[in-house]
Amino acid sequence: MFQTFETVGDPTAGPARLKALRAELSRRGLDGFLVPLADEHQGEYIPDSAKRLQWLTGFAGSAGIAVVLAGEAAIFVDGRYTLQVRTQVDTAAFVPHHLTDEPPHAWLKTRVGAGARVGYDAWLHTAAEVERFEKALAEVGATLVPVEGNPVDAVWADRPEPPLGAVTVYPAALAGEEVADKLARVGRAIAEAGADAAVITQPDSIAWAFNIRGADVAHTPLPLSFAILRADGRPTLFVDGRKLSNAVRDTLAEVADVEAPAALEPALAALGAGGARVLVDRATAAARVAALVAGAGGRIVDGRDPVVLPKARKNAAELAGTRGAHVRDGAAMVRFLAWFDREAPKGGLDEIAAATALEGFRAETGALREISFDTISGAGPNGAIVHYRVTTETNRAIRPGELYLIDSGAQYEDGTTDITRTLAVGEPTAEMRDRFTRVLQGHVRIARAVFPKGTHGGHLDILARQALWEAGLDFDHGTGHGVGVFLSVHEGPQRISRIANVPLEPGMILSNEPGYYRTGAYGIRIENLVVVGEPQTPPGGERPMMAFETITFAPIDRRLIEPALLAPVERAWVDDYHARVRDTLMPHLAEADDRAWLAAATAPL
Template sequence: MNLLRMTPKCTTNLLQKLRGYMKNTKYVKEPIHAYIVPSSDAHNSEYLAECDKFRDFISGFTGSAGTAIITENEALLYTDGRYYLQASQQLDPNWTLAKEGQPTTPAQGDWLSKTLPKGSRIGVDPKVYSFDKFKSLHSKLEATGHELVPVSTNLIELLWADRPARPTNPVKPLGLKYTGTTVDNKLKSLNDSMKEKNAEYLVLSALDEIAYFLNLRGSDIEFNPVFFSYVLIANNSFTLFINDKQVSKDVLNHLNTQVSGNYKIEPYENVYKKLEELGRQVNGNVWFSEQSSHALVDLIPTNRRITTDVTPIAIMKAIKNPVEIKGMRNCHIRDAAALCCYFSWLEHNVNKEKITEISGAEKLEGFRKQQEDFVGPSFDTISSVGPHGAIIHYKPTKETDVQITSDQLYLCDSGGQYLDGTTDVTRTLHFGNPTQYEKECYTRVLKGQLKLGSRIFPLKIRGNCLDSFAREYLWQVGLDYAHGTGHGIGSYLNVHEGPMGISWRPIDTDPGLQVGMFVSNEPGYYQDGDFGLRIEDIVEIVEANPPHNFANRGYLTFETITLVPKMNKLILVDMLTDEEIKQLNDYHQKCVEVVGPLLEQQGQMQAREWLIRETRPISRKN
């Protein structure tokens, strides 16, 4: 199968008009020489509502990570290794792809400093550019004789005649059955953290932090159960800024039940006015996340005290409580049942009827819908055949959709939102005869995943220290993958959750791995134009008991809660050690023991038979 290329968006006229706006003092105080368009909204969200996809609109690139930089003569799109291939297909000839993470790619500030004449002004909308990024880039540009300036009018919005309206979808309470603790308890904990920082106020702008704090969920951003809002926290009180339409009687009853102190509800847009007022009278610190927008932080004058750091709620949210831990484990069991149903159905029918990447993804969602407490997918299913699998965050469209066959590898990365948790799992399958090279690559990815999944490590070590375990067997033969190895995951919240992670890049906000956190374990390998491989599990961080405990530091390990078989057909058993064979066989035995009874209970006997067959113990041939 040849790779079906995506049709780039023609951006010639858009860039011409944008360059005109960059010189027009009706929209900028003084002409600017470059304009930066990040891939974020006013809340620094990873995934965006349609109305906030400014970078997509100007560039045509639709990946979740990337920054567009437009000058008088050039247009650059910076993105990371997950999207190199996708961006190369979606950008028209007006654009140059800058591959972040490669040694030859200059940092954005370096490129601007070298490309633009001395004294250049670089503009950005401060409402969609985080404070930490603005501060860092401002310092770098200032040192080279340039200036980073906030542009209050979003220049892309001027071009976007049919820009969608901001969603105001219903907000719903999430009960104690799923959250495990009240808003009151969370507020008390936050107030304690604020006292330690001498913070009089704490500003929450990240949407998942607000949803978590208030035990509320929404649907303003597809696949992410969040709603547009801000929260200003004071001592034993808070103000919620949200669209009035989203505050139902159920929401008010929920807050009145779970909050003993004072709280107010004000319109969403009032947050700027409120912080402006606060800036004139506050005596103590105002605490913002370092990822709050520059526009928000800038409302507090420099003569006042500002703290910019990871919010206490980010860490509270990452360390699941006992109810959330139980929910995460349980929803992964039900999710595994749905995946077993899908993969067994696929294997049974792939040569009998036409199943495509899109229709396969729809069938999988149908199986998930049969599971208790299912709400919807946690992201667009990456259902990818052959060379499409090498596009790391591939999303099938009508234009690119192809048939799933028994001739090529099939990579399926999918997840579900359940009331008791969020799932994210990737399996790579082959329904025919994989090549020896495909098997070797798969086995090297598997060996790395098994190694990382069985590590013992000190309490609060950063995930960056563990990343190379997953890459070791690929590195041995000069292979690698251009994405991180693990991300945090929410509890019926965002599928990608910080502040911790496992990556070759250091994560400055990582507080260190702790009991109760959940992260992914997902090494892969991608051969452009040919195939992609990834194996992804969600793992829970639990206590370990090694024979020694240096300095009483405490040691941790991972427990895999994803319970879906790994395809034995793709494994070169002779490449595995005895320890790895035992680890895989034990894992498969657990899949059968935990998921098998649920499939039987649900009457899914074909899926149960598939599960039993796919988890047969492996051994070396004598």
């Protein structure tokens, strides 16, 4: 198994750990401290050794920050975790707040006065984030103070060692481009930005640029490392040598200088001392990076990580591999869905049993390298917890008359998958069918969207919500996120949400996942992955338009669809999609029972 179901985090330990941290802050002359869920790379996926927020509070979500003061402490999470945080954290010690409705910097300036000193670890915050806190504190006469040595680490006695996952070379046939060509392309972008070099801090950017993969964090093949790429000249890769075999080191040495991570800070200072113009992504790079360069006399060029957009625009080889991975994954999903329909009515199934079975079907493909995230396996009211993680303590029986939501994904060498299906167990209620169909309408409207160059996900997000809004309903998460190729299942900069502002471009992969969640009752989400296609001018049209190609193959539960709510074009889309699913997957199913189930599950509405 690539996942466990043990309870993560311990809310009962929070008060004692908070007390120890406050004593350490007092010893250092600090009135407060920021504890983000972050490591030095500022990515979503971090190793156990960097999970300071989880150790301190018990919160095990993927985004959040705590603010610790002498007399009070708060934890800030986004809409995905508003329910989860209250079950994992001692809320008497850490009061929960909504990350966007009440940002931590705004909260903090109402809690401190003139002369207060609030500490932060400059490797764990971006420059943009630091500026927000500095500005807010300055308004009340307080100061944000960088610390040497994280005070959480000083009181975390059993902190795990940093990971040493082996780095592997990713085949050029799957990457679709040689490393030298990628680096030359990125070098030109650095020069066009007016810089001499760029500091790359995101491990997925480094993995893509150097055609490597790693094993430093769960479920995502990231090699934790840093790089300095140059407009002209050899790049430098900073990675722990213990992660490299002789063969991998030799391969990397052909295109880059390979140094230990400890050499990064001196290298940044040397860039500054040489007067270099250094491109730094203030939204993703640690504040310490810019401070080292500027402090030594260098000039910071603000700009996006120059690898991000080339990585997001998948080439023909990456798309071919991803499509193949989704066919393989779709066949495993159909086997699981058919098994579920046979077993669920018998009773005895629970959330862990279902998640375990799905991972087993994927493993039987012989190609599964990892799952792409911990499976969200939620029965009944647990399905309403958007990022629910089942444990042996929360494991719930899957009962007739309820809905079951399973959100899961796989890592294959040729592609990364992410799919959510909501399933009826027994006879669904009229309300369940209504809500499910409205979510389906949003899903279909995104899938059918046609849009011109320059359109970003913020323009499209309303399509996913309109049918819900008409009934006074909504969902508190984005509609879609970018997805990598044997990399991060959450990949930027592309996304579909109210705040998305990056234009969608051909080759980008995104999720299409509207939902609805009734707290204490059930959750609904329908998720497929889509690819942005090349612009084409419609017959009789005047401008080229882009559209989405759905690449996920698995039936949508027809028992939950209320056809009368669907417009004719929506109903036609469902029938056409199911026909594609049937035709694509039927040759990949060996068992007659599975083929019969697929035929019935994809019958026209």
